[in-house]
Amino acid sequence: MGDKAEQAIMLEFTLQGQDFIRAGEASSEIKQRLKKLGFKPDVVRRAAIVAYESEMNVIIHARKGTLRVEITPRKILIQALDEGPGIADIEQAMQEGFSTAPDMIRELGFGAGMGLPNIKRFADEFKIQSRVGEGTLLEIIIHADKG
Numbered sequence: 626m627g628d629k630a631e632q633a634i635m636l637e638f639t640l641q642g643q644d645f646i647r648a649g650e651a652s653s654e655i656k657q658r659l660k661k662l663g664f665k666p667d668v669v670r671r672a673a674i675v676a677y678e679s680e681m682n683v684i685i686h687a688r689k690g691t692l693r694v695e696i697t698p699r700k701i702l703i704q705a706l707d708e709g710p711g712i713a714d715i716e717q718a719m720q721e722g723f724s725t726a727p728d729m730i731r732e733l734g735f736g737a738g739m740g741l742p743n744i745k746r747f748a749d750e751f752k753i754q755s756r757v758g759e760g761t762l763l764e765i766i767i768h769a770d771k772g
């Protein structure tokens with residue numbers, strides 16, 4: 626502790642539900658930062674996918690939220706916290722292909738029901754909490770020894 630190299634870098638982005646103009650900006654900035662910091666391509670790729678799918682879920686399914694990232698040389702913590710409808714059945718939401726996205730969203734190319742399963746697949750640690758009518762919290766850790 627106190628060692629400059631071990632200090633965490635924190636990034637925070639505000640996300641607005643249904644804002645398809647700015648959709649993907651937060652995760653693409655996260656990806657660029659991780660690249661510049663010298664993380665391995667595989668770590669950058671996994672963190673970028675997790676951040677993107679988390680960001681899109683807030684924009685598509687929730688009213689508003691925040692995407693937070695805490696970066697240390699050893700791990701990348703990604704948190705997506707939103708205010709929205711929440712998820713009644715998390716087990717069902719985690720199934721590949723399950724989606725409640727309406728036709729309008731599917732026409733934009735989303736709603737394959739692959740976001741949450743892919744987040745879990747690419748994360749080293751994954752937690753999801755949700756309260757119906759209140760919102761959802763995702764916490765993902767990617768181990769990132771830069772070697």
Ligand SMILES: Nc1ncnc2c1ncn2[C@@H]1O[C@H](COP(=O)(O)OP(=O)(O)OP(=O)(O)O)[C@@H](O)[C@H]1O
Nearest residue numbers: 682686711718724725726735736737738739740741
């Ligand atoms: N932040 C959220 N708030 C409320 N519901 C959510 C949230 N994230 C996911 N869900 C619910 O879980 C379902 C599955 O999510 P998932 O990300 O796997 O698929 P999708 O977003 O519907 O489609 P895709 O991610 O493939 O574009 C969603 O359709 C939605 O019902």
Ligand SMILES: [Mg+2]
Nearest residue numbers: 681682740741
């Ligand atoms: Mg999704």
